[in-house]
Amino acid sequence: xSMTDLELIGLTKTxxxxxxxxxxxxxxxxxxxxxxxxxxxxxxxxTLRMVAGFVEPTGGTIRVQxxxxxxxAPNKRDMGMVFQSYAxxxxxxxxxxxAFGLHARRVRRSEVAPRVAAALDLVGLSGMEDRYPRQLSGxxxxxxxxxxxxxxxxxxxxxxxxxSNLDAKLRVQMRHEIRRLQKEVGITALFVTHDQxxxxxxxxxxxxxxxxxxxxxGTPAEIYDHPTTRFVADFIGTxxxxxxxxxxxxxxxxxxxxxxxxxxxxxxxxxxxxxxRPEKIDIAPTPSPGQLAGRVxxxxxxxxxxxxxxxxxxxxxxxxxxxxxxxxxxxxxxxTVGLQWRREDLRLLP
Amino acid sequence: MILTFVNALILLFLTAxxxxxVATAFTTTGYPVFPPQGFTLKWxxxxxxxxxxTEAVRRSAMLALASTAIAAVLGTxxxxxxxxxxxxxxxxxxALMLSxxxxxxxxxxxxxxxxxxxxxxxxxxxGLIIAHSLITTPFVxxxxxxxLSEFDPAxxxxxxxxxxxxxxxxxxxxxxxxxxxxxxxxxFAFILSFDELVVTLFLAGPGMATLPVRIYTYVEYSxxxxxxxxxxxxxxxxxxxxxxxxxxxxxxxxV
Numbered sequence: 001x002s003m004t005d006l007e008l009i010g011l012t013k014t015x016x017x018x019x020x021x022x023x024x025x026x027x028x029x030x031x032x033x034x035x036x037x038x039x040x041x042x043x044x045x046x047t048l049r050m051v052a053g054f055v056e057p058t059g060g061t062i063r064v065q066x067x068x069x070x071x072x073a074p075n076k077r078d079m080g081m082v083f084q085s086y087a088x089x090x091x092x093x094x095x096x097x098x099a100f101g102l103h104a105r106r107v108r109r110s111e112v113a114p115r116v117a118a119a120l121d122l123v124g125l126s127g128m129e130d131r132y133p134r135q136l137s138g139x140x141x142x143x144x145x146x147x148x149x150x151x152x153x154x155x156x157x158x159x160x161x162x163x164s165n166l167d168a169k170l171r172v173q174m175r176h177e178i179r180r181l182q183k184e185v186g187i188t189a190l191f192v193t194h195d196q197x198x199x200x201x202x203x204x205x206x207x208x209x210x211x212x213x214x215x216x217x218g219t220p221a222e223i224y225d226h227p228t229t230r231f232v233a234d235f236i237g238t239x240x241x242x243x244x245x246x247x248x249x250x251x252x253x254x255x256x257x258x259x260x261x262x263x264x265x266x267x268x269x270x271x272x273x274x275x276x277r278p279e280k281i282d283i284a285p286t287p288s289p290g291q292l293a294g295r296v297x298x299x300x301x302x303x304x305x306x307x308x309x310x311x312x313x314x315x316x317x318x319x320x321x322x323x324x325x326x327x328x329x330x331x332x333x334x335x336t337v338g339l340q341w342r343r344e345d346l347r348l349l350p
Numbered sequence: 351m352i353l354t355f356v357n358a359l360i361l362l363f364l365t366a367x368x369x370x371x372v373a374t375a376f377t378t379t380g381y382p383v384f385p386p387q388g389f390t391l392k393w394x395x396x397x398x399x400x401x402x403x404t405e406a407v408r409r410s411a412m413l414a415l416a417s418t419a420i421a422a423v424l425g426t427x428x429x430x431x432x433x434x435x436x437x438x439x440x441x442x443x444x445a446l447m448l449s450x451x452x453x454x455x456x457x458x459x460x461x462x463x464x465x466x467x468x469x470x471x472x473x474x475x476x477g478l479i480i481a482h483s484l485i486t487t488p489f490v491x492x493x494x495x496x497x498l499s500e501f502d503p504a505x506x507x508x509x510x511x512x513x514x515x516x517x518x519x520x521x522x523x524x525x526x527x528x529x530x531x532x533x534x535x536x537x538f539a540f541i542l543s544f545d546e547l548v549v550t551l552f553l554a555g556p557g558m559a560t561l562p563v564r565i566y567t568y569v570e571y572s573x574x575x576x577x578x579x580x581x582x583x584x585x586x587x588x589x590x591x592x593x594x595x596x597x598x599x600x601x602x603x604x605v
Contacts, residue, residue: 104514
């Protein structure tokens with residue numbers, strides 16, 4: 001087990017009567033990149049701002065490398081934050097933006113220029129020293145914001161939805177860039193996002209947050225393939241969620257549809273939800289005898305994938321996705337098709 | 351076309367009094383007439399030869415500088431506090447702090463006179479400075495708040511995050527970026543103070559007449575073009591000093 005760099009212990013923030021962050025516990029290992037993922041208002045940004053020192057926690061402790069920093073002023077925390085708006089100083093050149101933190105931390109003058117140059121080199125912006133932020137593209141501004149914090153070699157990197165202002169192509173490119181840089185400098189990082197694809201690409205570990213609480217924490221694969229709550233199954237990717245009850249070793253939906261239970265499921269009783277990912281369902285052009293049948297009620301082309309909405313005889317609705325390759329049959333709306341899946345792709349969720 | 355015409359009319363309407371005042375300063379007649387008759391600079395010589403006027407200009411300038419400095423500092427920090435304050439009551443306190451703008455000057459003058467008599471500030475120059483700061487601070491608050499509304503608070507957080515203390519953040523990040531508002535407020539405060547008559551009439555002690563007070567008392571018993579000459583000098587000073595400052599720091603292009 002690697003060393004723990006950041007620990008959040010019982011971290012809580014209440015505004016008025018409601019809790020924005022509710023008793024949050026998390027350990028982040030040295031060098032790890034952890035993404036906070038959740039819908040807007042779930043408390044992920046508040047948590048990040050408590051770590052940065054901009055929001056005072058109502059309760060709980062923040063430890064960095066074993067030291068309690070809960071009460072420390074933001075300028076004494078030695079963290080580098082990249083803001084959603086980049087927050088570059090508009091009246092300073094790129095070089096002065098990067099040097100600002102070095103001067104504030106009383107780095108020797110002779111050392112400032114080389115470190116500014118090194119940071120710019122790291123993000124591939126050498127030669128841009130004398131430009132002003134407004135003369136740079138969004139992507140370049142983003143890189144300057146990164147260089148500005150990397151030049152300080154902080155204990156912790158904090159990213160507050162840093163890619164949400166970039167266009168789609170650049171956003172995807174910067175994900176890989178940020179991950180590469182973070183691994184290169186080896187600094188522990190927290191990355192706040194509401195974009196699940198972004199979290200999946202960038203993070204070593206994803207912490208799914210909902211209503212101020214951690215729903216699930218795990219690697220991107222764990223989160224996607226083994227969601228432990230309905231919220232996670234529904235929020236990460238898409239999932240068909242069918243609520244019902246477990247009785248006599250079988251799952252029975254509210255509308256009366258029966259399924260065999262997934263393998264390796266504890267024999268839980270009571271209200272449950274059955275989840276299956278749309279791409280884990282196979283469609284046959286015509287249902288074979290005894291197979292579950294559904295009528296195509298909608299067909300949508302999502303880039304490389306074709307999505308079908310199928311109505312089952314019971315009234316349950318399933319969403320199914322298929323690769324739209326040439327030679328693969330497309331199913332006409334109105335036609336009746338057969339459905340099947342592997343039992344181990346079903347998840348039974350509380 | 352129509353707009354150009356309307357603009358020309360408005361410009362004429364606004365500048366007509368100035369044109370008349372400037373023109374009458376050069377008349378050879380013993381009273382202001384428009385159009386002026388002949389050309390002379392003797393009214394300017396007369397103005398400069400009257401120590402009660404030159405002394406009043408100096409006093410007004412001192413008073414305006416001192417009260418502007420106080421108003422600029424107090425107004426800037428008040429605006430910062432008001433802009434940062436998210437809690438309940440923010441609107442009420444903001445309205446209260448801006449209320450001297452809406453207060454009739456004559457009421458304010460009377461109130462201050464009564465108050466100053468109680469605390470022993472009546473008739474003192476310091477009392478005048480305080481009174482003028484009181485009148486001008488709300489304008490600084492207003493203009494700095496306008497500047498702050500375009501200021502991204504994340505910039506201050508970024509500075510703090512990069513390791514800057516409160517003071518370094520203010521001097522190197524916040525102040526340079528709200529400078530147009532602070533300067534506009536200071537220019538406004540200076541003009542208001544230099545021009546202030548009503549409150550000053552109540553509070554000025556003997557031998558403490560400011561230029562507006564001096565002019566006011568002078569026109570009561572005299573109507574020579576000396577007054578026009580004084581006004582023309584002030585207009586010239588504004589054109590030579592005020593306009594360049596305005597263009598350099600406050601024009602929309604520069605912000």
